[in-house]
Amino acid sequence: MHPIHSPESPSRAGRSDRLPLVVWTGLAALLLLGAQLRWRYLRTISLYVDEFTTLWAAERIQKIGVPRMPSGVLYTRGILASYLEAGFLALFGDTYTVGRLPSLLLGLATIGVIFWCGKQAWNARVGILAAAGLTLLPEAIVWSGRARFYALFQLLALLTAWALFAALTTLEPARERRRLALFALLFWLALFTQEQIILLYPALLLAMLLWRGPRYLLRPGVMAVNLICLGGIAARFLMEKLGQPGYFETIQSTRPYMGLVFDVQGAWQTYAPLLIAPARLPWTIAGLLALGVALVLWGQMRSLEKLPRFHQATLFFALQFGFVFLVMLTLVGTTWRDARYLFFVQPFWLLCGAAGMVWLIDRLLTQENMRWAVTGVTALVLLALFWQPARSTLAQQVEGYDRVFAYVADVRQPGEVVLSPQPPACAQVLGECDYYAIQHGYEEYVIQRDGELIDRWSGAPLLQSAEELTGLLEEAPGVWFVSDSLRLATRYDAAFLRVLIQQFDIAYSERGVLALYAAGARSAPEMTEERELATPLVLGPLALAGWAYSPPRAGGAFHVTLIWQGAGAIDRQYNTSLRLINEAGGRLAQADGPPARGIIPTTLFFATPLPDPKVLELPADLPPGRYGLEIVVYDVATSEAAGAPQVIEWIDLE
Structure with a gap:
């Protein structure tokens, strides 16, 4: 059996001068491949419905400096990403492509950063394998092509965890202080990108305790860092409460974020494909291998600080991923189960999987050049496994609200009103939305103003009955109703749908979204x-x-x-x-x-x-x-x- 060399191992000194060029060439190739796939997604896939809200918030920032929507509510979700979007739109033009561009660049940056983290914590071969996995990870392609905050959040979460690991594993007090300060800053940035980073904080605290012991948490500098983090959590909660009055309470009463759910089987069905799908299973098995080896060595040495840095990194990042995954399995509300909520910790899973593969290669081979050659072949195999899932992502079209609302904008006549169960998309394209038309599942998306319920973002009044719809048909010269088929089938009762089906015609349809039009009320035949x-x-x-x-x-x-x-x-x-x-x-x-x-x-x-x-x-x-x-x-x-x-x-x- 061959010893494992840590990144500081003398074995690195004998590496050929060609290897750095090979590494950077491979990374450049991955970045080019990742850019091409993400650009194709950006240019060919319609906007996901939530993208309209992000883009609209960015437009509001350009106009008034803050993402305060026409309803008077502050759009706090992904607020840092909204400002980034606003900057890009102001500099390069107000188009969907420009609005999605920050996510693409951030996604590519994360490929570079995961390589760098792997190289610093383990070795360059771990970094290149992890970068290969992230390049073709289907959900990374998706969120790097959408105008949302997930790409930025993943990057900041990775950097936040890395900064703390670097602080805990350094022996130089000055460097430790700088890295702890960087950790606190990155935690704040992540917090104001997506509050979900709070799920990671207990695991980060636990890492401080395991690596340095209880007294470490009582050091003035460490206490200050944690107080800054806790202050950020309080500030984020306060911004949510003041910017969106009643929203948190409404969510908790209708579909709570967290609770003692313990429906592990149901949660596993949601998240298991992220770990055990054919293209992903090698990463999971290799990650468990790396974790098992590190735990055995930790048990033998009785001290984390005595472990080679390679194994310390495995334990640290496995702790972060495992803790969040366990919370998602046991405590997150059933209506919030979605694969995207694990996206921010998936780099940790890739890094641990890459570490397991490199550990196995090192146990089988002694020559550095051979290790690099086998690592390169492994990277190609991993890319081949992810290739078809990545290509399938580019073929999975989403609801075409962007195209259908663009059609309505072209043909709509003065005085005609527009209704939709997606008022942010409607208002972002048309400038306003006349009515938020929905009957079921609207509670968390409305607020009360002047005695009536309005959409939380656009301020469009809620229209929720067949009688209201019939009255509107009698008053307006023309009525547009824009919705996707799934919402039509699930968000309305029989009476409402009867009016829609009998009074409206399909004016335009694309990618599962319909533009229904009625030129006034039509008389119904007498049914005897x-x-x-x-x-x-x-x-x-x-x-x-x-x-x-x-x-x-x-x-x-x-x-x-x-x-x-x-x-x-x-x-x-x-x-x-x-x-x-x-x-x-x-x-x-x-x-x-x-x-x-x-x-x-x-x-x-x-x-x-x-x-x-x-x-x-x-x-x-x-x-x-x-x-x-x-x-x-x-x-x-x-x-x-x-x-x-x-x-x-x-x-x-x-």
């Missing part, structure tokens, strides 16, 4: 007969809950509205066909089309009953008699019926 089934009639993937129809007349339009629900999970689009047949089964009239007029796809049909209006043009020479209403549900892609035609009613034509 209505049927409601106690038990819905299942027709393939859909269930018929009822129907209504107008009086049938030869030579006239026969209006029939079918009411559908989902009979279960639906994985494709189905259309419906309504036929008028005679007693012999002959087809006399037919109307085909998507239920809900295509406004909600059948893949999003759930328990809410949705109307399917059809119009049968009856022949002028249709004789009196008995006729059947026959329906068929069929797969749009294959035209294959989902079952036999079903006659739902026989009617008499006089």
